[in-house]
Amino acid sequence: xxxxxxxxxxxxxxxxxxxxxxxxxxxxxxxxxxxxxxxxxxxxxxxxxxxxxxxxxxxxxxxxxxxxxxxxxxxxxxxxxxxxxxxxxxxxxxxxxxxxxxxxxxxxxxxxxxxxxxxxxxxxxxxxxxxxxxxxxxxxxxxxxxxxxxxxxxxxxxxxxxxxxxxxxxxxxxxxxxxxxxxxxxxxxxxxxxxxxxxxxxxxxxxxxxxxxxxxxxxxxxxxxxxxxxxxxxxxxxxx
Amino acid sequence: xxxxxxxxxxxxxxxxxxxxxxxxxxxxxxxxxxxxxxxxxxxxxxxxxxxxxxxxxxxxxxxxxxxxxxxxxxxxxxxxxxxxxxxxxxxxxxxxxxxxxxxxxxxxxxxxxxxxxxxxxxxxxxxxxxxxxxxxxxxxxxxxxxxxxxxxxxxxxxxxxxxxxxxxxxxxxxxxxxxxxxxxxxxxxxxxxxxxxxxxxxxxxxxxxxxxxxxxxxxxxxxxxxxxxxxxxxxxxxxx
Amino acid sequence: xxxxxxxxxxxxxxxxxxxxxxxxxxxxxxxxxxxxxxxxxxxxxxxxxxxxxxxxxxxxxxxxxxxxxxxxxxxxxxxxxxxxxxxxxxxxxxxxxxxxxxxxxxxxxxxxxxxxxxxxxxxxxxxxxxxxxxxxxxxxxxxxxxxxxxxxxxxxxxxxxxxxxxxxxxxxxxxxxxxxxxxxxxxxxxxxxxxxxxxxxxxxxxxxxxxxxxxxxxxxxxxxxxxxxxxxxxxxxxxx
Amino acid sequence: xxxxxxxxxxxxxxxxxxxxxxxxxxxxxxxxxxxxxxxxxxxxxxxxxxxxxxxxxxxxxxxxxxxxxxxxxxxxxxxxxxxxxxxxxxxxxxxxxxxxxxxxxxxxxxxxxxxxxxxxxxxxxxxxxxxxxxxxxxxxxxxxxxxxxxxxxxxxxxxxxxxxxxxxxxxxxxxxxxxxxxxxxxxxxxxxxxxxxxxxxxxxxxxxxxxxxxxxxxxxxxxxxxxxxxxxxxxxxxxx
Numbered sequence: 001x002x003x004x005x006x007x008x009x010x011x012x013x014x015x016x017x018x019x020x021x022x023x024x025x026x027x028x029x030x031x032x033x034x035x036x037x038x039x040x041x042x043x044x045x046x047x048x049x050x051x052x053x054x055x056x057x058x059x060x061x062x063x064x065x066x067x068x069x070x071x072x073x074x075x076x077x078x079x080x081x082x083x084x085x086x087x088x089x090x091x092x093x094x095x096x097x098x099x100x101x102x103x104x105x106x107x108x109x110x111x112x113x114x115x116x117x118x119x120x121x122x123x124x125x126x127x128x129x130x131x132x133x134x135x136x137x138x139x140x141x142x143x144x145x146x147x148x149x150x151x152x153x154x155x156x157x158x159x160x161x162x163x164x165x166x167x168x169x170x171x172x173x174x175x176x177x178x179x180x181x182x183x184x185x186x187x188x189x190x191x192x193x194x195x196x197x198x199x200x201x202x203x204x205x206x207x208x209x210x211x212x213x214x215x216x217x218x219x220x221x222x223x224x225x226x227x228x229x230x231x232x233x234x235x236x237x238x239x240x
Numbered sequence: 241x242x243x244x245x246x247x248x249x250x251x252x253x254x255x256x257x258x259x260x261x262x263x264x265x266x267x268x269x270x271x272x273x274x275x276x277x278x279x280x281x282x283x284x285x286x287x288x289x290x291x292x293x294x295x296x297x298x299x300x301x302x303x304x305x306x307x308x309x310x311x312x313x314x315x316x317x318x319x320x321x322x323x324x325x326x327x328x329x330x331x332x333x334x335x336x337x338x339x340x341x342x343x344x345x346x347x348x349x350x351x352x353x354x355x356x357x358x359x360x361x362x363x364x365x366x367x368x369x370x371x372x373x374x375x376x377x378x379x380x381x382x383x384x385x386x387x388x389x390x391x392x393x394x395x396x397x398x399x400x401x402x403x404x405x406x407x408x409x410x411x412x413x414x415x416x417x418x419x420x421x422x423x424x425x426x427x428x429x430x431x432x433x434x435x436x437x438x439x440x441x442x443x444x445x446x447x448x449x450x451x452x453x454x455x456x457x458x459x460x461x462x463x464x465x466x467x468x469x470x471x472x473x474x475x476x477x478x479x480x
Numbered sequence: 481x482x483x484x485x486x487x488x489x490x491x492x493x494x495x496x497x498x499x500x501x502x503x504x505x506x507x508x509x510x511x512x513x514x515x516x517x518x519x520x521x522x523x524x525x526x527x528x529x530x531x532x533x534x535x536x537x538x539x540x541x542x543x544x545x546x547x548x549x550x551x552x553x554x555x556x557x558x559x560x561x562x563x564x565x566x567x568x569x570x571x572x573x574x575x576x577x578x579x580x581x582x583x584x585x586x587x588x589x590x591x592x593x594x595x596x597x598x599x600x601x602x603x604x605x606x607x608x609x610x611x612x613x614x615x616x617x618x619x620x621x622x623x624x625x626x627x628x629x630x631x632x633x634x635x636x637x638x639x640x641x642x643x644x645x646x647x648x649x650x651x652x653x654x655x656x657x658x659x660x661x662x663x664x665x666x667x668x669x670x671x672x673x674x675x676x677x678x679x680x681x682x683x684x685x686x687x688x689x690x691x692x693x694x695x696x697x698x699x700x701x702x703x704x705x706x707x708x709x710x711x712x713x714x715x716x717x718x719x720x
Numbered sequence: 721x722x723x724x725x726x727x728x729x730x731x732x733x734x735x736x737x738x739x740x741x742x743x744x745x746x747x748x749x750x751x752x753x754x755x756x757x758x759x760x761x762x763x764x765x766x767x768x769x770x771x772x773x774x775x776x777x778x779x780x781x782x783x784x785x786x787x788x789x790x791x792x793x794x795x796x797x798x799x800x801x802x803x804x805x806x807x808x809x810x811x812x813x814x815x816x817x818x819x820x821x822x823x824x825x826x827x828x829x830x831x832x833x834x835x836x837x838x839x840x841x842x843x844x845x846x847x848x849x850x851x852x853x854x855x856x857x858x859x860x861x862x863x864x865x866x867x868x869x870x871x872x873x874x875x876x877x878x879x880x881x882x883x884x885x886x887x888x889x890x891x892x893x894x895x896x897x898x899x900x901x902x903x904x905x906x907x908x909x910x911x912x913x914x915x916x917x918x919x920x921x922x923x924x925x926x927x928x929x930x931x932x933x934x935x936x937x938x939x940x941x942x943x944x945x946x947x948x949x950x951x952x953x954x955x956x957x958x959x960x
Contacts, residue, residue: 001367002374006247006271006432013276013439016463031246036253042691046529046543049522054550057427058309059779062302063526066543069298070534071690127241134242187297187438192246194434198427199253210551211522213696223256282931286769286783289762294790299539303766306783310774311930450791451762456933481749481847482854486727486912489755493919496943511726516733537907538789542782549778607721614722667777667918672726674914678907679733703736 007031010191014184022138023178029134030171033127034189036196039219043067047197048214051204060204064197068190076185079116079172082107083147084182096147100154108158116148116169117155128170135174144176247271250431254424262378263418269374270411273367274429276436279459283307287437288454291444300444304437308430315355316425319388319412322347322354324422326387336387340394348398356388356409357395368410375414384416487511490671494664502618503658509614510651513607514669516676519699523547527677528694531684540684544677548670556665559596559628559652562587564662566627576627580634588638596628596649597635608650615654624656727751730911734904742858743898749854750891753847754909756916759939763787767917768934771924780924784917788910795835796905799868799892802827802834804902806867816867820874828878836868836889837875848890855894864896 004018007028011019019027038044047064055063070078082103090099107114119125135141148169155163175185244258247268251259259267278284287304295303310318322343330339347354359365375381388409395403415425484498487508491499499507518524527544535543550558562583570579587594599605615621628649635643655665724738727748731739739747758764767784775783790798802823810819827834839845855861868889875883895905 001269001272001370002265002377004272005245006268006275007245009272009275010435013435014442025242028246029241032241032244032249035246035249042529042533045694046526046547049526049529050543050547050549053522053547053552054554055546056309056776056779057423058305058430059546059549059776059782061427061430062305062779062782063530063543063546065298065302065305066535066539066546067530067533069296069530069539072533074534130241137242183297184438184442187301187442190298190301191434191438194431195250195253198424198431202254202424202427214525216693282769282773285934286766286787289766289769290783290787290789293762293787293792294794295786296536296539299536299542299786299789302539302542303770303783303786306775306779306786307770307773309770309779312773314774453936454765481752481850482745482857484752485725486748486751486755487725489752490915493756493915494922505722508726509721512721512724512729515726515729536789537903538785538910541907541910542785545778545782545785549776610721617722663777664918664922667781667922670778670781671914671918674911675730675733678904678911682734682904682907 014180014188019178022140026131026134026138026140026174026178029131030174030188031192033131033167033171034192036193036199039200040216042072043193043197044200045214045216047201048204051201052208052210052212052214054210057198057201060201061194061197064201065190065194068186068193073186073189073193075115075166075168076172076175076189077115077182078113079148079169080176080182080185082114082116082151083144083172083176086147086151087143090147096150097153100147100150101157104151104154104158114151114155116172117152117165118163119166122166124164125166125170127167128165131167131170131174135177140174140177142177145173148173254420254428259418262380266371266374266378266380266414266418269371270414270428271432273371273407273411274432276433276439279440280456282312283433283437284440285454285456287441288444291441292448292450292452292454294450297438297441300441301434301437304441305430305434308426308433313426313429313433315406315408316412316415316429317355317422318353319356319409320416320422320425322356322391323384323387323412323416326391327383330387336390337393340387340390341397344391344394344398354391354395356412357392357405358403359406362406364404365406365410367407368405371407371410371414375417380414380417382417385413388413494660494668499658502620506611506614506618506620506654506658509611510654510668511672513611513647513651514672516673516679519680520696522552523673523677524680525694525696527681528684531681532688532690532692532694534690537678537681540681541674541677544681545670545674548666548673553666553669553673555595555646555648556652556655556669557595557662558593559649560656560662560665562594562596562631563624563627563652563656566631567623570627576630577633580627580630581637584631584634584638594631594635596652597632597645598643599646602646604644605646605650607647608645611647611650611654615657620654620657622657625653628653734900734908739898742860746851746854746858746860746894746898749851750894750908751912753851753887753891754912756913756919759920760936762792763913763917764920765934765936767921768924771921772928772930772932772934774930777918777921780921781914781917784921785910785914788906788913793906793909793913795886795888796892796895796909797835797902798833799836799889800896800902800905802836802871803864803867803892803896806871807863810867816870817873820867820870821877824871824874824878834871834875836892837872837885838883839886842886844884845886845890847887848885851887851890851894855897860894860897862897865893868893 005024005028008019008024011024011027043064046067047060050060050063086099086103089103090096093099093102104114132141132145135145148165152163152165172185245264245268248259248264251264251267283304286307287300290300290303326336326339326343329343330336333339333342344354372385375385388405392403392405485504485508488499488504491504491507523544526547527540530540530543566576566579566583569583570576573579573582584594612621612625615625628645632643632645652665725744725748728739728744731744731747763784766787767780770780770783806816806819806823809823810816813819813822824834852865855865868885872883872885892905
């Protein structure tokens, strides 16, 4: 307490070791990137739905967690599986590029989803860009991020249009660089997102009538329009 | 990402504002204090029990969260209620001391539990001491911690023996100083504890046979026996 | 097995005794009345939302259960509380009528909800009528149903328009006649509703694309338009 | 209500059709066979653990449901998979016997569990025997029960000792005869078991101190020692 930051303590619990400073900074950036995503995700809808019937906070959070599965929150793990498959098979091809193209072709045939690319809203996901920036500052850009780029190029070639790396893909590559086991990736997303779910649940209870018909697309932002500099200055040394 | 720490982002979601640096440090210390408590808490037993039947990670975590209620994880909120009652009533007494004694007497009569004092294991809870230390460094020791001490003295007088402030009591007072709403305290504990639950679930899946009869008191620590200095040096500037 | 019906076994688990034949029949009618209510209830939305993210069946059912609380599924218990309060206080009034009016007036003042009356859709809830019909056949119409009617009249007088007993009110009165404890009423509703939730979850998985935006009001019935007589003839002796 | 029994209504929701009278009777016997199994199953432990921390009833039931997975409650589905595999492959062998032996040998090699045979407590599971008895009375003993027996013989031959069909195996064969889809079998078990979980939760709240250390093997039966004839006579015509 007071010595080791919460992300570092989380890393310790997951891996059995304390992280280096730069690993801790990346780990924390991943957590922050996923802390909330507005009212539209299914986990938010489930948590708010439970809350609107009068559920206590933990029950509403549990309903939210139970809605984080393969199709929501599962893209990080799916992308890690793709990258690991590339790492296993690339020795059998002349180039990593060729191996990536084979994997994309195979996925197309079998209907397997390759998570971590493209986005409904963002053309270039700003969270992916920011995470790579920090990874560059902390000098952990390595083979896994290179593999991610190889898959990105193979997907673009196969689809005939760009499907840029999104935040899930960026997290997947960074987690591989940090040697976090694939099976913990979804859970990491759950831990990261719980505060967001909590904020939705508390807001639902405080501001909405019970049993309202919830339209996830009808919410409007009603917070402050900007943050003061004093608050912004917080940023430059937070990496617990 | 990379600018605002995860605890600060959590504080933002709960309160609508970014914390000051010292508030962020305290907030993070609270999270770290509660991140795990070994194999004996009921939330851990429920999460491991679900995991041992083959539950996916989120289902096991949800079973754990559903076991955090009034009697487990509820002491922070109960203690905050006591402190708030003291703040409301102390104006009617000559001294805060007298008001605290009246509250303790009333609780005794009505059978209401006063959370935040005494501990099965620790005579003096080291986590409480450490949290107060940090609070002193960050200059947030104020009226609420004074109220906590008044209740501690009143309890000792009434019980005829010391019932020292434990970690829940310390967190309660610090949350009051930080103006976090009482209704969010249990949820804060859930967020803090989720990584611990996750570590138990992953360990259960990795190392234990399915459907074993779980004895929460039979676990033995099998991790490393000490942390190196290099790791320890992490500590001095982590407060995201 | 083969001797005692499932509703009778459920009654045994709740009360410690096997029910009489007529009690079993009423108990089963209550279960059937609540087995499903289409796509609009929040518990259905939560269960389908979880299912649409790829949740296993039990996780989706749990998300549904967690959305059955005070405002959804809680009217039976709320109505039982009102009836019990009437039973306790009516001795102090000249007539039951007067006692009911006092309770309605008090509820209006304190903002307490009286569950079990009025309905968004049904002017006269056909499930209430049917349950009373069976209760009459089985000769269990007694004081509690009389109390329910007294509250119904008091409500109409106070509101200036009819607020007829709905299915929750009818169940509340019958459960009181059967001496089921109030604290089990919500759980009884959960048990009754679980098959409905399951049918929604299985349908969601079988017929809908993952992560669809669910509009609870947009569902249309696509089942058979009528049941054959052969099937209908089942009815006359089922009361396990 | 009053016409169609609850098990028949459940069958309707699962299959889209009302059951015949004999199907309804079997379906109900299956539900009754699984309604409770004392304090030792993990789902009971999870539900009681949540209840002992002060969880509301639905949260405790949800914790129980989340502990019904592959290794607890999953044997019915696993056995159905084995029987279906036998049905698919037996055409390629001279006899069903030979096909069953091949499946058992394959399972041994690959480490796949064949659910539905053997029991920790019962040498001959009385629930299996009773279910077959009813199936015989209702004339639904067919090919699937014959397949179950073939696997039982193949297992005995392979293991060198009898591994008699248990209740899960019996249910699996009967569900196949009734053409219930395999994916609904676990959920059927959950529906059947919910009343048992509820009884445990209510008992935990009513009779046990909060936060007790629960030892699932230390419970003792404290109910009545026998049922009167009057109650027993209930049995002969319950099949809703």
